[in-house]
Structure formats: structure tokens, C-alpha cells
Amino acid sequence: MSTTADTADHTPVFSVDGLWKVFGPKADRIPGDPELAALGPAELRARTGCTAAVRDVGFDVRKGEVFVVMGLSGSGKSTLVRCLTRLIEPTAGTIAIDGEDVRAMDKARLRALRRHRAAMVFQHFGLLPHRTVLDNVAYGLQIQGVGKNERRERAAEVVAKVGLAGLEQRRPAQLSGGQRQRVGLARALVVDPEVLLFDEPFSALDPLIRRDMQEEVVRLHREEGRTMVFITHDLGEALKLGDRIALMRDGRVVQLGTPEEIVGSPADDYVRAFVRDVPREQVMTVRTAMRPAASAEEAGSGPAVRPDATVSEAIEAVARAGGPARVLDGGRCLGVVDSEALLDVVAGVTAGGRAAGGAPGSKSPGEAPAGLRVPAALATTGEEPV
Amino acid sequence: MRRRTTSAVAGAFALALLTGCGAADMTKQASPYANAQGARTVTLAVQSWVGSLANVAVARHLLEHELGYRVDIVQVDEVPAWDALSQGRVDAILEDWGHPEQEQLYVEEKKTIARGGDLGVTGHIGWFIPTYFAEQHPDLKSWKDLNKYADRFRTAESGGKGQLMDGSPAYLTHDKALVKNLELDFKVVFAGSEAALLTQIKQFAKEKKPFLTYWNTPHWLFEKVPMTEVMLPPYEEGCDADPAKVACAYPTAPLQKYLNADFARDGGEAADFLKKFAWSTEDQNAVSLMIADQKLSPEEAAEKWVDGHESTWKKWLS
């Protein structure tokens, strides 16, 4: 639950610490009162009539990463993301954007934040039904006072970018769900924000369209490297998109880490149950199964895999070669993986999986890819060793 | 926020300017429909009974065809018509059955209404039974005999008592007080309008059923359904002063015309014409009958009468 230490020299885009949001009468007293703060949701409700949607949450969102907040409905994730731009006023804690205190901002400053720095995409799109696609996209610019021609021009570019060219004059009611969410995405992109906030943007869509949209986000992220905070209740989506994932339950972050950490070393039984059905070989990298080369011979021969290749890729390589594979990082051999270790990862019985606490020691968290991570779905082509 | 307040203030200011900023006497505001398109317009009040309709129809016909006015007709009940007359929303009432209180207020005190002279018709209000019933029961002559026959006049509406039918609530009536003060075993049932009462009377007459009704002469109905008056205690000056204690007959009154004071002064030909307008009971009945019984429109009836009585109306125009 600790925030991952920020080793990079730049300040995080969002820095959240000790954040609380309590709904109900006299909500202010809860965060400050250790006894009340320790209560479970049911007792808290019975004692005070309050509901704590977000409890003592802290994390940093680094520049350029996709930060996923994931949890089941009612876990407080949507409240959390709304607190970031104070669409919901937090009860306690600090939020900083690029080091600037969000909670201390006055109305004008806050508006400026919403207008220029953080744009949000909503689950049910939140489009204005009486405006055309183009005017919906241009809406954010209109709010900022951009002239009609300029904003339409800029909006048209973004509309084309999200693949809606030709539909500019349609009304939202005339679009499919996926198209509507593309409009929502375009509306957020057009103001060129520093951070994109996604609140379960694809959960109202059909599975196939959802996958298209996920690809779209991946593509955008790859092209523009924009920082994203992504809320979802879908673990698959979280694992696919997230550089780091904060897993929430009852308002608390129960685990924060890379997909691999979450799947490989669940912090508690709740997380473990949560990730049980995940195809581990597609999330875990070979680092987890790696052991030092037993001999120089082992270090010098056999198929090569990258250190961030998934276990499933390594299995393929090992199966083809019929022997252990080397993990090569820029020509240097970090270790080897054999079929036994790989199978242990798949079965979830590796030492790393068992001794969750010890696992982080074997790999430095700071090494977790801070920038662009190739999502699993795209990485399947990377069987070719470096 | 400040801008909104300023604009609201400016708006209020503009409105005040527009409306003239000064005093506006609503009692001097004419009907918005008057004098449209430059036509000279006279607005006449008509009441709900046919006699009144006949007066107005003939006056209108002559005003429009002989004098070139445009005539608007507004249906207003008598008492409100006084108010409307005083405000100038109506220019003239042609048939008033006597409203001493209003006359005192508007004619004597405020001087906003001027007398327009007699209509030429004398009105009388009383209680009537159909002549066929009176002939069968010659002993039924006055109010004293009514209780004997109360059960003959019973209807579903009056329950256990005899039914005394009254017309429009606009009519001058003390019937409720009369029934109470004369200790009659009757119940007053209001038809709501003269037309409703007429319909009812005609239906009773068709079946030769007995009925007792408040009615007034002159009226064309007597030609269709002969009716005989049931005498009430004689009228004496002032016996109807307290409406709750009335126990005497209705007064007999020559019907009056009233004009808006300004109209009477500046109304030109129209005002002169209306002041001179006066006709006989027979003339009025003739037109009323055409309207109510032959179902001619008031315009047609008036035209017919005007065609046949040139000598009568020529006098009004001179």
C-alpha cells in the first residue's frame, strides 16, 4: 500500500496523499478520528451514517504512464478520480498536480486546471445531445473562448484522429456506442490536456468494440505518450493497459504495483482471489522464472528471450528448443529459464509466488518500465530474441 | 453577477419608460379590440336574455348599415356591465332593470356613466305558472295558495318540496328570501341561465306538466307558452330594502339605457342614436321571437325587423 518510491527526478503529474472522501452528515470528523477511521464500512455507517468512499489513499502518477485504478463497483474508484479535479470535493488529504496544490486552488484556477490540464472521458460519454459531433468536440474550446473557426478546425483534426472523419455533422443519437465514446475521447483530446482521466470509459460497450477502443487508447498513448489515469473494473483491461495498477477495495488501495507484481505477488487473499483466473503466463515476465545460469555453457547457448518477454513467449521458445532459454538484455545474459520454472509460474507455485514478500527483492521496483510498456496483446509478436 | 443585476435594472427601467412612467388609470382603458383598422367602433353590452339580444341586434344593424360604425358586442352580466361601462370598456347598456346602488355610485358620485333615457319597454318580474294549469286549478291565484299545491310542483331536483325555478344568477331575484319569509314549502332551483330555464319550461309545457317559475314580462315566451302570474304580496316603496327580509313583489320598472359618460359626450352620431333608441314591447318581442324561436341569427332578425319598421327607426336617426 505504500506509494512506490519515485526515483525519477521529475515531479509526478499527480501526487495524492492521505486522501479521504466521506459522504454523509458531519463527514469532516471521520478522517481525523483514528477510531472512526479504523471502522469497516458497515460499522461506520451504523455509527455515523456516513460512507467513506475513499479512505486514506495515496499514490503518484508519473509523467507518461498509464495509471490504472481498478476495483469492483462501490470500491470508490470513480469517486477517487473525480476528487483529482475536485468534481467531488475531497474530505481530507492532499492532491498536487505538477507540485501545485489542487485543494488550495480558487475557482478560477480550478477552472483553468479543468480546461487545460486534465480532461476526462466518461462511462456514459456525457455528450450534449443537441450538438453535432464536431460541436461536441469543440465544446471544450468554446468554453475556453476560442473563436468559432479555429475551434472547428482543431476539432475536425481530432475527430479525424479518433477515426470519425465524415461523421462531423451527426448528432450523438445517430452514433453507435463506440462512436460516441470516440467523440468523448476526442472532446478530451482537443484541449490538449496534460493528463487524460478515464472513468470506466468502455464498460458500457460491447466486448468487440471495447477491444477496439482499448487498442485505440494504446495507439494514442504510443503516439503521444500522454499521461493517463484509467478507472476500470475489468482486470483484463487493467492488465492490458496499465503501467501500474492501484487495486481498490472499500475505498482503500489494497495493492499498488505493475501488472506483474499484482499477479505475481498478490498482497493479500483478496487480491489473490481477484487475480486467480488471470492467464499468468501472459502477464508474468521471464524475470520471475529466471534463475542464474548454472554453467557458462548454459549461459552461452539456447534460444534468447528479452527480460520483459512474457512467460508464454519463453515457453514457446523453450518448447521449440527443447532446452532452457537465455534471458538476454542487450547481449548480456541475465540468467536462464527452463521448462520447470516456467511451468511453476503458470501453476502459480513458484517460490516467487509463494514468498510474495521476498519477490520484490529479486527485482528492483524502480526498474519497472516507467515509460511506454508494450502491452501483452502487442507483445506476442516479439518472439524474436534480441 | 454584477452584469446581470445591471441588465435587470436596465430592463425594469426600459419597461417603466415604455409604459409611460406616470400614472395609468385602468378605469380609462378601452377594450384592445376597439376601433381596429381606423373604423369607428361602438361596444355594446349584451345580457344573457333574448330581449337584450334583440335591442343590441337592432342597434347594431342600424349603427353598422345606416351610420357606418363597427359594432363590438360583449356579453357581460348586468352588475359587471356597470363597472365595464364606467371604465369605458363598454359604451352602452341598452336594457337595465334597475340597479339603484350602482346608479348612485357611477351616475351620481363618479359621474362616469350618463343616463341614456327609457328603452320604451316596461319590465315586470313575478312568479308564473302555465295557463293550462291555472285553468285546471282556478283557486291557485296568489302565494297563499301555493303550499296546497307544493307536491304538484315537486321534481327530482327539489326533493320533498315544490320547485320554484329561477334563471340566471345574474337576474335580480329575492326568491330564496321570499320562499323563506312567506314560509312556502318550496325550494328555489337555479337553472343557471335564461336559456337553460327556457329549455326546461318548454319541455314541461310540451308534456303539460305543472311548474312554477320566476319570469319577467315582456317576454316572447308568453306567445309560445301562455303563463299566468301568481300574485305576491304587493310591492311598497322600500319593502325590498333588506334583501334578507323581503316579503313583497318585485317593483315594476321602465327599463333604462345607460351610456359611458365620455361616450355620451363625444360619441357623435352613435351616442345620439343610442340616446334616441326606444321601442315598444311588441317590437322587442317580435325580434326576440325571431331569434329565440325561429332560430334566426340576431343579425337576420334585426334586418327583418328593420326592413318592416322604417318609420320607427327613422326617428332615432334624425
Place this chain on the structure above:
Amino acid sequence: MAAITATARKASAPGVLTRPAARKLLALALVAAILVPLATARWASGSWPEALTVDASGPLAGASDWIIDNRDSHPLFLYFFGHVSNLVVVTVRAVYLALLAVGWAGVTALAGLVAWRVAGIRLALGTAVAFLACGLLGMWVPTMQTLALMVVAVTASVVVGALLGLAAGLSDRMDRVLRPVLDTMQVLPAFAYLLPVVLIFGIGVPAAVLATVVYAAPPMARLTALGLRGADKEVLEAVESLGTTARQRLLTARIPLARRELLLGLNQTIMMALSMAVIASVIGAGGLGDRVYQALASVDVGAALAAGIPIVLLAVVLDRVTGAAGANLGQAPRPRTHWLYVVVGAAVVAAAGRLTARLEWPDGWVVSLVEPVNRAVGWMTDHLYSGVPVIGGTADWAARFTTWVLDPIRDGLQWLPWWSVLLVVATLAWLIGTWRTALTAVLAMAAIGVLGVWNPSLDTLSQVLAAVAVTLVVGFATGIAAARSDRVDRLLRPVLDVFQTMPQFVYLIPVVALFGVGRAPAVAAAVVYALPAVVRITAQGLRQVDPAALESARSLGATSAQQLRQVQLPLARPALLLAVNQGVVLVLAVVIIGGMVGGGALGYDVVFGLAQGDLATGLVAGAAIVCLGLMLDRVTQPTERRAKKGA
């Protein structure tokens, strides 16, 4: 786990259902046990005790006289009401003159083109035909007078209503204050609004316009507030997340998002304004209503229809065009140039009319309806009125209805001790609603007693009860038939549409011809007037029953009677309750007007007050009508206040 909770819930269901009701009854019984002996000991009378009445007519008469004396001198009148009145006169006159200046061809063209732009070619043709029909019936000038009055009244209603709605939509406190007031105003009979305005403005167009505004503004206000409050939360959140100011949010999102409700509000405001503009002829509105009113005075059904048809045509056209505007929302807009065509087209036609000096409707082009209609009515009265073998004539029915239904109800109500009436009202209101509704209902009923009009009010109430009973029996039966057969539905729909827009006055004429004078025709008119709404709500409610529930019933082999009884009717309960509520409200409105055809009671007092200038009597009766309306609404109003009614 799920199974356990399910069975537990099932087992406790009857208990949960009956317990609150039983508790309420018990509490009421307790209160009654304490208060009733006290009340009977002090004021032992069947009717409302004299000691508890307040004579309001004395002071009211004084106030009325004072106003008449000071109307032309007191500053309040000179500097405020005078200006209001003047503004109304000036604007109505301006619109009227403009309409006349455009000429009949120009007005028809303009109306048709606007309808075309808003609602398409079919409605455009309908609109043009409707206007031409008004001319053909010889009603062009009265139609223009009514239209002028409507334009002013509707504009004012919309402005006032939208502002109130904006306040209630944006501020929770305003909403709490305004909502009950608006809800209540909407259930009050139109007649109750006439006297207060007459008191201040006297008889005439200003009073008529203001009464219309007061009557027609509430739906606009309610629907505006509803639209603003009902806006999609996520859209508003999205808009906020883009950094809008409150003002930007209101103008670019909240108001546009509420467009559907705003248009519905406009539609309802227009319809209510039209019906009021007709009734307001009693206080000098002029125009078409006045023609109906005059025709009523001479039982001239033909003439009443000749004026009534243009009203119906206007109503249908206005309703359809504004309705279509609402339905077309969200579709691709038509190019703006179309408005240009509208303006140019109308201008060309108007100019052509001017040049050919054909502004006034040609006298020769008038078709008289009066005679054939009156002949038909005459035949009806001759042959149906009485002496029809076996079934008896309509007069016999009326007499029987009066003797066997109306009299027993009235006598029963008046016989009941006053406190027991209050108790019954309290019980009904509490069973169907909360203690608040019960309190309101009881207070309203008590106010009637205090005003000293207990007996006439019970008389009116007895007519309402009888009419509602008939309306519900006939309405539910017809509604069920319409819900079960598409053919019946198709046949009924246009009939219902027309009946719902007919001015109430027109109903009074044929019922007098058929049933004579008295309470029976008043009840008959009320039934006919309230029936369409009840039929429509019932049919809609039954048709909207969850198809899945019906399907499952069918799959279990339920007969269609079983489906109706066991599935459709129980599931349509809210709609049926709404139908009862609407039925009561509409019936009350017409029973009051029935005072003009011998209905007597409160309605007669209002008419009497207006006719005799005895505003005190009228105002007291008007207040009693308000209380009665309030009580009846509360007694039939289920707790979950419906989101919007009358739609």
C-alpha cells in the same frame, strides 16, 4: 443465502404491507377517540358548527367596495395595476392589429409555413385548413381576437413560468417552496382563478389575460424545473469537468438539455391558456369564448359549435405543432434557410392580400352550421327527451339519477356529523399518502367549514363523487377495451384528442338539451369531459405493462381474462391511481362550471358572485373550491408523487 432472504421477504410481505396501514388506522382511531367526544360535547350538530365559522364575506365585500371606489385614484392602482393593465391592453391590441393588418391570407400562410418548418408538410396543410375553416365558419375576427389574447397570455406565461422554473430548478430551497404551490395550482378548477383578478382589474381583457397567465404558467414552471433537475447527471459532470463557469453550464448545457421538457411545458401552457381564454369570456375575454358564452345564453347549440369548432381546431393545431417540435428534437436540423422561406412566403402572401384589398374574410365565403346543427339537436330533444318506450327518455334518466344517486349521496354527506367527514378524509388521505397529505386534506376540509360553506361544498362534493364513479366505471371499461384491441384504440384516439381539447362550455349545451336543468346535466358534462383522460391513462397504463410479465403469464397458460386480472391490472396500478386522480380533478372543474346549468352549490355561488358583482360571495365560494380541490387531490394522490402529470 439468496434463497433464505427471498423466502424471508415473502413470508413477511403481507405483514409489512398491512402493518403501516393498521398502525395508521390505530393512530387515527386514538386521535378520534379523544377528539370526537370533545367535539360532540361542545358543538353537537350534524353540519359544521356555527361557532366555528368565520364570516369572511363582510370584510371581503368591504375590500371589494374599497377597490371599486379607489380604482381610479389610489396610487397602488394608478402606478402599478394600472400599468399592468395598460401593458396588457396595449400588447393585445398591438398583436390584434398586426394580425388584422396581415390579413386572413397572410395569417393562414404564416401559420402554415411555421407549421411546415417546425413539423413538416402534413401538419402545415392541416394548419392552413384549420385557419381557413375558422374563416369559413364566419369566425375570423373572433379567432384573431382569441389568438391575440393567446399570444400575449402564452408569452407572459412562458416567461413567468420559465423564470419560476429556473429558480426552482437551480435552487433547492426555491424548489421546496414552489413545488407544492405549483402542484396545487395545477389541480384547481379554472373557475377559482377568475374572481381574484376581477376583484382587482374589473371585468375585461386585462383580467382575462392575467387569469390566463396565472392558470397557464404553472405547467411551464414545473416542467422547466423538472427539465433542469432531470438533466443527465453525467453530461453535466462532463461539462463541469471541461472547466465551465456556472453561467456557461446553464446556457450551453442545462437549458439545451431541458429542451424537451421546455417544449412540453410550452405545449401544456398553450393548451391550458386556450381553455382558460375560453372560460375567461365570463370575465370579458371576448373572442371565440365570448361567442360560445353568448350561444350558451340562448341554448343555441349550432352557434356554440360554430365558435367551438375554431377553438378545437386551434387547440389541435397548436398541440400538434408544438408536440411535433418536441418529437423532432435530436434529429438533424433542417437548414436555416427554411426560416427565410417562411418569412418571405408569409410576407408575399400578406402583401398580395393587401394589394388586392382582401384583408378581411370575404362575407360570401361563410358556411352556416347553425341551422343544420340546431335541427339535429331539435330532433334529438323531440325524440329522446322523454317517453321513449322501454328505456325511458333522457329526462327520465336524469330524474332517476338525481333521485337515486345524487340525492342519497348529498343527503348522506350532509347528514354525517362534520367531524366524521373530517375523519373519513383523514383516513383516506393517510392510507394513500403520508400524515402530511392527511393533514393538508383535513385542514382544507376544515377551512371549508370555517368559511361557512359546509353544506354547498358537500353538495358539490356529492356531484363530484357521483360523476367520478360513473367516469371511472365507463373510463376503465373503455380503457381496457382500447388497451386490448388496436382497432378500438385507433377508433378512439381521434375522438379522445378532440374531446380533450373541447372548451368546457360546449359540453354544457347538449347536456341541457338532453337532460334538462339541474345537477344531473352538470354531472353528465363532467363525466364527458373527464372521460377521455381516464380512458387514455388507463389504456396507456395497461399497454405499458412489462411485456415480459405478460409473456410469462401467457406461457403459464393464463387466459386473457386471467392475464388482465392477475397481471395487467395489478401492474398498471400506478396508472389507474393516476387516472382516478385526474378524473377527480377534471370532474371537479366541470361540476363547478355546472353551476351555469343548475348544478347549484359552489359553482353557482361563483357565477352568482360574478354576475351580481357580489365578489365576496364569489370569493368565499372560490376559496372553498380551492380547498375542495386540494382535499380531493390529496385524498387521491399516491405518496410517490409522479414525476410529471398531464403529459
